[in-house]
Amino acid sequence: xxxxxxxxxxxxxxxxEASWRDTEKFAVLYDxxxxxxxxxxxxxxxxxxxxxxxxxxFLAAFRQRRKYDLSRPDARPWLFGIVTREIAxxxxxxxxxxxxxxxxxxxxxxxxxxxxxxxAVTAQALRGPxxxxxxxxxxxDRDVLLLVAWSQFTYEEVAETLQIKIxxxxxxxxxxxxxxxxxxxxxxxTTTIEEVR
Amino acid sequence: xxxxxxxxxxxxxxxPASASPPERLRQRVLAETAQETGRAFRLPRLTMPPMGxxxxxxxxxxxxxxxxxxxxxxxxxxxxxxxxTASAAVRILQGAASEARNxxxxxxxxxxxxxxxxxxxxxxxxxxQDSGPGDMTVIAxxxxxxxxxxxxxxxxxxxxxxxxxxxxxVMEMPGCRDGIRxxxxxxxxxxxxxxxxxxxxxxxxxxxxxxxxELRRAGGDTKNPRDQDAFNAAGDLIREAYIxxxxxxxxxxxxxxxxxxxxVGEVKDEAGRTGVAVALTQVxxxxxxLIFDARTHAFLGERSTQVRNQDGLKxxxxxxxxxxxxxxxxxxxxxxx
Numbered sequence: 432x433x434x435x436x437x438x439x440x441x442x443x444x445x446x447x448e449a450s451w452r453d454t455e456k457f458a459v460l461y462d463x464x465x466x467x468x469x470x471x472x473x474x475x476x477x478x479x480x481x482x483x484x485x486x487x488x489f490l491a492a493f494r495q496r497r498k499y500d501l502s503r504p505d506a507r508p509w510l511f512g513i514v515t516r517e518i519a520x521x522x523x524x525x526x527x528x529x530x531x532x533x534x535x536x537x538x539x540x541x542x543x544x545x546x547x548x549x550x551a552v553t554a555q556a557l558r559g560p561x562x563x564x565x566x567x568x569x570x571x572d573r574d575v576l577l578l579v580a581w582s583q584f585t586y587e588e589v590a591e592t593l594q595i596k597i598x599x600x601x602x603x604x605x606x607x608x609x610x611x612x613x614x615x616x617x618x619x620x621t622t623t624i625e626e627v628r
Numbered sequence: 629x630x631x632x633x634x635x636x637x638x639x640x641x642x643x644p645a646s647a648s649p650p651e652r653l654r655q656r657v658l659a660e661t662a663q664e665t666g667r668a669f670r671l672p673r674l675t676m677p678p679m680g681x682x683x684x685x686x687x688x689x690x691x692x693x694x695x696x697x698x699x700x701x702x703x704x705x706x707x708x709x710x711x712x713t714a715s716a717a718v719r720i721l722q723g724a725a726s727e728a729r730n731x732x733x734x735x736x737x738x739x740x741x742x743x744x745x746x747x748x749x750x751x752x753x754x755x756x757q758d759s760g761p762g763d764m765t766v767i768a769x770x771x772x773x774x775x776x777x778x779x780x781x782x783x784x785x786x787x788x789x790x791x792x793x794x795x796x797x798v799m800e801m802p803g804c805r806d807g808i809r810x811x812x813x814x815x816x817x818x819x820x821x822x823x824x825x826x827x828x829x830x831x832x833x834x835x836x837x838x839x840x841x842e843l844r845r846a847g848g849d850t851k852n853p854r855d856q857d858a859f860n861a862a863g864d865l866i867r868e869a870y871i872x873x874x875x876x877x878x879x880x881x882x883x884x885x886x887x888x889x890x891x892v893g894e895v896k897d898e899a900g901r902t903g904v905a906v907a908l909t910q911v912x913x914x915x916x917x918l919i920f921d922a923r924t925h926a927f928l929g930e931r932s933t934q935v936r937n938q939d940g941l942k943x944x945x946x947x948x949x950x951x952x953x954x955x956x957x958x959x960x961x962x963x964x965x
Contacts, residue, residue, distance in 0.1 A: 454665050461657055469649035474642040481644070482653050489657045493664060532642070561631075561638050580635040611631045 443506035447499045457493055460506065465489075467507075468514050471582055476521050477528045484521065488514045508591040511582065515574050515593065522570060529566030533559045557615055564614030568607055575600055576607035645821050651811075716891040717906045721884035723925035728876035736870070736957050738778035742827050743956045743964060744868035745772050746929070747790060747898050750948035773868050774961035779824030780805050784961045827869065828957075834874035836881035843882055852911060855886050859908040862886075863918060863930055870955050876927075883918070892917055897928045898951035905931065913938045914947055928952060 441449070443460065450456040468488060473481035491513050499509065518525060565573060574593055578584040584592065589600045749768045768790040776783045783801035788794065802809050804822035811818045833839045840858065846865065847857030862883050865871070871879065883889060883906065892905040897919045904925075905917035913936040919928045929951040934941045941947075956965060 454661060457661055458654075458658055461654060465654065465657075466648050469653070470643060470647070473644040474639050477642075478644065482650070482656070485649060485653060486656050486660065490660050490664065493661045528642075532638075557634050558638055558641055561634055565635075565638070576635070580632050581639045608631055611635065615631060615634065 442504035444499070444501045444504045447496050447506065448501055450493075450496055454493075457489075457496070460492070460510075461489055464507065464510050467582065468510060471511070471577075472514055472518060474581060475518050475528070475577065476525050480521050480524050484514060484517045487517050491517070508584075508588050511578065511584070512592045512594065515578075519570060519574075526566045529562040533563035533566065535559070560614045560616070561611065564611045568610060572603045572607040572610075575603040576611070579604060646818070648818075650820060717889045718884045720891060720904055720906055720920055720925060721880045721889075724920050724927060725877040725880040725884075727925045728871075728873050728880060728927075731873045731876075733873055734870070734957050736777055736828050739781060739959075740777045741774040741781060741783060741958050741961050741963075742777060742868070742870045743772070743774055743954065743958045744870075744952065745770075745954040745964070746868070746950050746952050747771070748948065748950045749790075749898055772964070774958070774963075775801070775827035775868065776803050776824075776961075777826065777828040777957075779803060779826045782961060783827075829875075830872075832865075832871065832875040832878070834872075834878050836878055836885060839875070839878035839882035840885055843879075843886075855888050856908060856910055859883065859886050859889065860910075860916065863916060866927060867930070868952075868955075870957055880927075892933075894922065895919055895931070897931070898949040899929075899953065901928055901951065903928050907933075909935055919951075 441459075443463070446456055446459045446463075450460070465485060469481060469485050472484040472488075476484055488510065492510060495513075499506070503509070565576070568576065575589055578589050578592060586597050586600045586604075589595075589604075590597045593600075595603075747768075747770050769787050770790050771788075772786045774784045780803040782803045785799040785801060786796050787799075788796040800812065802811060804824040807821055807823070809820045809822040811820060833842050843858040843861040843865070844854060847854070847859075847861030852860075862879055866876065866879060886908070889906050889908050892907045892915075895903050895905045895917070897903050902922045903919040904922050905919045907915045907917040909915045913934065915933045915935050917931045917933060919931060920926065921928055929949070931949040932947040934945045934947055935943055937943050954964070958965065
């Protein structure tokens with residue numbers, strides 16, 4: 432679902448450098464990252480705020496483009512760092528979104544083969560408590576958890592994005608996952624925590 | 629159950645209907661970044677209808693937008709502040725209101741289109757630090773827009789260079805029906821949830837007080853002075869739009885009440901017609917002018933003039949200039965009368 436640009440003709444740093452003089456080049460960066468940033472923001476802050484968050488993210492990025500460290504070819508952590516700060520400014524909206532989901536539970540009808548239905552029903556049943564748990568995490572823990580779970584960031588990328596140490600990523604993720612697991616009713620001793628890449 | 633997998637399911641449940649962000653977001657970002665660079669001006673929004681600009685921007689407009697700073701030298705009225713007094717502005721606007729009020733009322737059906745024809749000259753200047761006036765390019769277009777009255781019909785915008793006989797650029801503006809807009813782009817068809825954006829508003833106030841409140845509301849939400857926002861909102865409202873006579877009159881009466889509105893004096897509009905202009909100077913260093921026919925006071929178009937030497941621009945340079953040639957209500961997109 433996450434659409435990333437393939438067959439790049441120039442890495443992000445080159446595009447950003449080019450945009451210093453030719454501002455239209457900045458559109459390349461938008462086209463590469465808007466879909467994933469939008470989807471991430473939409474999940475977190477919902478339809479009312481997602482567009483604003485993304486627009487402000489790109490505007491902030493545009494203003495900071497001369498400060499971009501050109502030795503980093505991949506701009507994804509930089510942009511997600513900015514979007515994370517924009518989302519932080521809408522923390523109430525975000526938490527309200529999880530609360531709403533927690534209350535609404537699972538009213539959807541699920542169609543399909545029996546085993547798929549069973550899996551979907553299980554997932555739906557867990558959605559409410561899960562949303563509640565996510566909403567109750569500290570913002571710092573939530574940032575780490577959702578970058579990993581929703582945008583498949585590695586520890587290193589999270590560290591770069593949030594400008595924290597890898598050890599901090601690890602401990603925040605560990606704490607967030609424990610909270611979430613507890614909310615799902617599972618202090619299941621057989622559950623193993625696999626290492627996330 | 630693995631909580632990361634469950635989280636993934638939660639994320640999917642929270643996903644937007646469409647995998648890609650709405651096209652209007654792209655236009656917004658590009659417009660805002662262009663504005664950021666060409667901070668001396670408000671971007672010329674001449675090519676955009678007031679409500680439908682998000683869609684309209686999808687095509688050729690984007691080029692104009694990302695060009696950023698637009699300048700033209702048309703009639704140099706000098707960088708001096710307008711000589712006339714505010715009360716002269718009030719007289720012109722009263723005349724414009726009176727002219728509007730005397731127009732015949734047109735019955736408008738939801739399934740019809742607002743047809744707006746205009747010509748524009750502007751100069752796109754590259755944004756780089758080292759670029760100079762020599763790098764400017766002229767944009768001179770004739771533009772025809774068919775905008776769905778209730779937002780459900782498929783509208784269209786056609787733009788053609790005014791000289792050199794270049795080819796017309798056509799932008800489809802698919803209507804929003806049953807909450808869905810169907811896009812065709814590069815052979816691909818996509819859908820997008822939407823709300824119809826009406827291009828004829830039946831809910832506009834017909835009195836000056838109500839209209840001024842409407843302009844303040846519509847212009848709000850920026851860091852600009854609120855009088856500037858209200859004045860610009862008036863321009864946005866009447867640009868490429870058919871406004872019922874009473875409401876159009878109310879717009880001009882409302883503008884007459886905005887502090888800081890002055891008269892520029894005799895000007896030529898983009899079509900060479902002699903007019904008088906009322907204007908408001910923008911904190912960004914340019915002056916936005918609404919041009920009226922010198923004799924009838926009918927609205928002719930608009931212009932933006934630099935008032936300070938700034939960013940390589942000279943006071944008195946016209947940044948963009950648009951003349952409205954025709955506004956009509958038609959039954960089909962593509963029809964001109």
